[in-house]
Amino acid sequence: MNRARRMWKALEPYHAITYFSPETRKATDALGLKGGWMSYFGCRAAPLGPVGPEIVAAVFYNFHPAMVARSLPDAWTYATPAQLLDARLTAVDNAVRRLFPDADVARAAELGRRAAEVAPVAGRPIAAANAALEWPDEPHLVLWQATTILRESRGDGHVATLVAAGLSPCQALVTISAAGGPSKEIFQLNRRWSDEEWSAASEDLRARGLLDASGALTEAGRALRQQVEDTTDSLADQGWQALGDELTTELHDLVRPLSTVLMSDGLIPPDNPMALRWD
Structure with missing residues (x-):
């Protein structure tokens, strides 16, 4: 496993506390937001300001635009982005104190901040x-x-890599599912593409020689999917190159035990729409 992918697997569960801990939903319910998806879209989009669903669907990429539109801009009528930024941070504070009451993460925090401050952000709006x-x-x-x-x-x-590969939002999900990621049912439940839209996306992939008649990736499809993953890792590795291998490894070794707990105690489901695996 290359460095960028190894770091993603180590760090992603700690970030994902904000999506799966009950504290986040409790905090946004208190502000009046309606349901888990409005909570998700509102909290994750809050750093962008009170943007509309078109922008969020574009930058989040693989959610059905109609799904986003059911939450935004309505979320901003219940809470401002600033209020949701406070809510998500308070929720993470409470969740981490509950999950890791005795953890000393001072050094991990120091290294994490140094890594984040050299992570590439040009052309990367959410970052x-x-x-x-x-x-x-x-x-x-x-x-x-x-x-x-x-x-x-x-x-x-x-997302930039998917666009360059000519994979639409739904096709991105079809191909990652065919590559052994979460099932069609998991993705449809969490991204809301209809059977008809999924079928249309699959048919186009077949016409391009990327899927076979059974819905499996062809050799060309596997190569394209691997190219997407490899390019994603290459782009992400720019920041780790800047931090240096020694400090990157130290950060990995400090955070991985926390992530192991988060993945093993059931907080983050193994078949999750982030396609995060733990092995």
Whole structure:
């Protein structure tokens, strides 16, 4: 496993606390937001400001635009982006204190911040928006904000790679599912592409020689999917090159035990729409 992918696997679960912990939903319910998806879209999009669903669908990429439009811009009528930024940070604070009451993450926070400050943000709107936020004071929150910037930097690069590969949002999901990622049913539940849209995306991939009649990736399809993953890793590795291998390895070794707990205790489901695997 290359360095960028190894770091993604180590850091992503700590960032994902914000998506899966009950504290986030409790905080946004208190503000009046309706349901888990409005909470998700509102909190994740909050660094961008009160943007409309078209922008969020574009930069998040693989969600059905109609799904985004059910949450935005309505979320901004219940809470401002600034309120949601406070809510998500408070939720992470409470969740980490509950999950890791005795953890000392001061060194991990220091290294995480250094990594986030050299992570590429040019052409990466979600990463840039998070990088523009003020840093919190508590080490466990500094670490969370750092992992957020790092994962959004990687994610923005991944979207650019999908666009360059000619994979539409739905086709990105079809191909990753065919490559052994989450099932069609998981993706449809969490991204809301209809059977008809999924079929149309698959048919276009077949016409391009990327899927066979059974829905499996062809040799060309596997090569394109691997190219997407390799380019994503290459783009994400720019920041790790800047940090240096020694400090990158140290950060990995400090955070991985926390992520192991998060993945093994059931907080993050193994078949999750982030396509995050733990092995």
